[in-house]
Amino acid sequence: MKMKHTPVVIKGTKSGIIVVLDKQLSIEQLKKECAAKFNTSKDFFGHSQVAVSFEGKKLTDEEEIEFVNLISSHSDLDIVCVIDNNEKREALFNRTLDEKLKQLDSNTGNFYKGTLRSGQVLEFETSVIMLGDVNVGAQVVSTGNVVVLGALKGNVYAGAAGNPNAFVAALKMNPKQIRISDVIARAPDGKDSFEEGAKIAFVEDSNIYIEPLTREVLGDIKL
């Protein structure tokens, strides 16, 4: 079977899309093809945040911008950045994209109602607001912040993608373990040294601190 020649090919990757442009064609022709391609696949891509890279034909900076504008106007994609084919720069851009998304993760949230019991794990790629308790043996994992409107007695992992600014707040703060980003704190041994009152846990100088929810403490929280 003879392959139909496609001057513009769109490939999807984990962090975004790669647009492969045919070397033989002129920029103007490619633009026309590219617009048509994105028009037809508008529904497929939907509204998502992506990084874009161009392969095949070498583009100047101005041409690159023209292509990005073209893609934006012919699709609902939100292009966060353009990735170079240079590997070092690509890694850098990936990191920037991750950080960008991380910020978004901690500023948007999901509600969950119910008690998490031993062995249950609640995972969200956003912040979480729990209406209920987290029992011993249960775990809440979030790339953003975790707020428990109930008793936190199990394990909690906030800023799971590596955001040290994430925090954990609970009406009753009595967890077995708290992890924020890559910092871990565990409950003291022996009898429960649990104090009443809403508390917030955050990272400072690579240590986890648990403080009462005062205006001062809240003032230092970065969203």
Added chain:
Amino acid sequence: MGEVIVITSGKGGVGKTTTTANVGTGLAKEGKKVVLIDTDIGLRNLDVVMGLENRIVYNLVDVVEGNCRIKQALIKDKRYPNLYLLPSAQTRDKSAVTPEQMSKLVTELKEEFDYILLDCPAGIEQGFKNAIAGADRALIVTTPEVSAVRDADRIIGLLEANEVSSTELIVNRLRADMVKRGDMMSSDDVVEILAIDLLGIVPDDENIVISTNQGEPLVGTKTIAGQAYANICRRLLGENIPMLDLFAKSSIFSKLMAKFKGN
């Protein structure tokens, strides 16, 4: 080269986990390098009884799946530096691990530890098969009740079929007063039914409940159960220690005196 001992029973609630914690701690007290493995995936308890729950970061399933190295998952005991715990996963189930994987893991641990104690889950399904996969020796825990002894008998048969030939018996929660009245089987009755060697008798002792709640194994303390577990450990190490005489006198003091005289 270390020895792998599985603590099993068939029936639930007869004291496998308590026995694992106390025997493990007792062996560590005797200066042996010991690792306890909780194979009860999905219903982990050994970490609670050992008082190490707050230290768990990685678990058995993480090791088997290669998410971490063995060393990272081993939790050092807070009392004895030569005692370690490999906790089980709470969010998975028994099918997360295969007997082959367990066998491989245990073989690796044998290189470094004198004793590897496997806390077996109740039942005879996958969890049991995982636990006995690499075992050299089995401790059968039973209470002097018909149902528990029946299950122990079935377990001994399954162990023989799986070529774990060295099996020894621990009769747990024996009440001397009830045996005397003829309301409970004696340890002799149990041994007669099961026909395996008796390693020890642990009397029913409310201190066990206190110790498990506090996460502090009571082996070696002056409690009657603590004495019984200490004796079990020494017998495991090959010493010839007579059984505690539970019928001699009523007070703990006189029992202890009898024990000292016995030595």
